Amino acid sequence: MAGLYIHIPFCKQACSYCDFYFVTRKSLIEPFTDSLIDEIQSYANTPLSDEVIETIYIGGGTPSQLSSKQLKRIFDAVDNVFQLNTTEVTMEMNPDDVTPGYLHSLLDLGVNRASMGVQSFDEEILQFMHRAHTKKEALQALENLHKAGFPTYTADLIYGNPGQTPEMLERDIDQLLQFDPPHISAYSLTVEPQTRLGKQVQLGRIKPPEDESVAEHFDLLLEKLSSAGIYQYEVSNFSKPGKEAVHNSNYWNHKNYLGLGPAAHSFWWTEDGAKRWENQPDIKHYLDRASSISDEPEELSLQTLAEERLMLGLRTKWGVGSGELINRYGYQFNESQKNWLDYQERNGMLTITDDVVRLTPNGLKLADLLIVDLLSKG
Numbered sequence: 001m002a003g004l005y006i007h008i009p010f011c012k013q014a015c016s017y018c019d020f021y022f023v024t025r026k027s028l029i030e031p032f033t034d035s036l037i038d039e040i041q042s043y044a045n046t047p048l049s050d051e052v053i054e055t056i057y058i059g060g061g062t063p064s065q066l067s068s069k070q071l072k073r074i075f076d077a078v079d080n081v082f083q084l085n086t087t088e089v090t091m092e093m094n095p096d097d098v099t100p101g102y103l104h105s106l107l108d109l110g111v112n113r114a115s116m117g118v119q120s121f122d123e124e125i126l127q128f129m130h131r132a133h134t135k136k137e138a139l140q141a142l143e144n145l146h147k148a149g150f151p152t153y154t155a156d157l158i159y160g161n162p163g164q165t166p167e168m169l170e171r172d173i174d175q176l177l178q179f180d181p182p183h184i185s186a187y188s189l190t191v192e193p194q195t196r197l198g199k200q201v202q203l204g205r206i207k208p209p210e211d212e213s214v215a216e217h218f219d220l221l222l223e224k225l226s227s228a229g230i231y232q233y234e235v236s237n238f239s240k241p242g243k244e245a246v247h248n249s250n251y252w253n254h255k256n257y258l259g260l261g262p263a264a265h266s267f268w269w270t271e272d273g274a275k276r277w278e279n280q281p282d283i284k285h286y287l288d289r290a291s292s293i294s295d296e297p298e299e300l301s302l303q304t305l306a307e308e309r310l311m312l313g314l315r316t317k318w319g320v321g322s323g324e325l326i327n328r329y330g331y332q333f334n335e336s337q338k339n340w341l342d343y344q345e346r347n348g349m350l351t352i353t354d355d356v357v358r359l360t361p362n363g364l365k366l367a368d369l370l371i372v373d374l375l376s377k378g
């Protein structure tokens, strides 16, 4: 079973913090759809189209910039080329794009999980982020999702914004919880150097919040969501039991996935490891279709894969089993790592049950530091 990721690189405007690959020229959407369909068809009768597709994730950019007609052409092409037995078909969308009619057409196409880019309901924060939607549109979009009867959905929130007080964040969380969401992805604002926000920070015009205040935001989020029955299952992901994202969980679990569209990544197992490749983040090149659109694949050894699996798996509530590490990657913890694991278990940062290492809630707060520490002893 494999996953399919489709990158739709169009956005209405550039959010100040965003470093994803996107363009704002709407006139390119139709030619892009043609190129994407060509790329999909290029996989017909290849080994990559032999494996059954379990999940599809349409991300971006803003996939809801495409009309339902354009999306239907893409879905038809996927259906013609790949063997589909999908349990989860997710599409990212922005609140200002979704009318009730549009949502119904997505359901008709087979999208069964919406990912709504809410980020905040606070007008000042939305403006600071340079989001294209208002608080009213965010509330309306969530209302529309409920009315349309989406089987499940997730909403994104960003905390740790400059000037955001815990009370402001609490209002954001409460407004989202009114809708009883099955899943929430919550990220602390990250300052990427090449973004508008990054430049403003470099110029000293904006001061990012202190780590302590971001940690306070996170504690508040964790407490409010768990009281509402929405539990952390990955560093940035929270869900009601059984509503965890399958597609993303498969990334963390090293299942095969094929990425389509500019800047999309792919991962595929080979006989002696795996390979990963990226489609070039270049819409002009993608539209030209003149030569190969992807870079040379990177060969990944079992050692690299084992370390990556530890990095991804320890960020989740499922953790990583030492049996899995041995069977799948031939990787065993050495004495120094075993001692470190015992020490961190006594320290309350992780548990080891039936040979599965899992970070505790306290450990998850320091996941990246702990994982680097463990790997550095390998």
Ligand code: SF4
Binding pocket: 010, 011, 012, 013, 014, 015, 018, 019, 020, 022, 060, 061, 062, 094, 117
């Ligand atoms: S809508 Fe999403 S992808 Fe587009 S600029 Fe904003 S954050 Fe980035």
